[in-house]
Amino acid sequence: MTLSLPRTRLLTVAAALGYTAFTFGALTAPVEARDAAYYKVQLAEPTAQEKVIVRGTAFVCRDDKCIAAKGRSRAEVMCGRLRKEVGPIVSFSADGTAFTAEQIAACNAD
Known part of the structure; x- marks a missing residue:
């Protein structure tokens, strides 16, 4: 019975480290590498804001690019709200x- 205790702890620690590595990599992936984004935005100038909430949707921004889920x-x-x-x-x-150029102009005019 004492032999299974260290093995159980080892598996628990390995699982925790694996999960941490996986989630850390997913959260720190570059903006350009996140292909699951529904919205992709190019700004005229870089923004200092890293996260912007627009109508309940979180946009993640880096430099002059922002992305968000649907x-x-x-x-x-x-x-218009992001602008x-x-x-x-x-x-x-x-x-x-x-x-289109017309849609971008309307977005920037609001």
């Missing part, structure tokens, strides 16, 4: 579809 609002609304938080937007795409 939110509940229309893409045009998300674009109010981080400044002018150069490009905005939702689910792989890029906004």
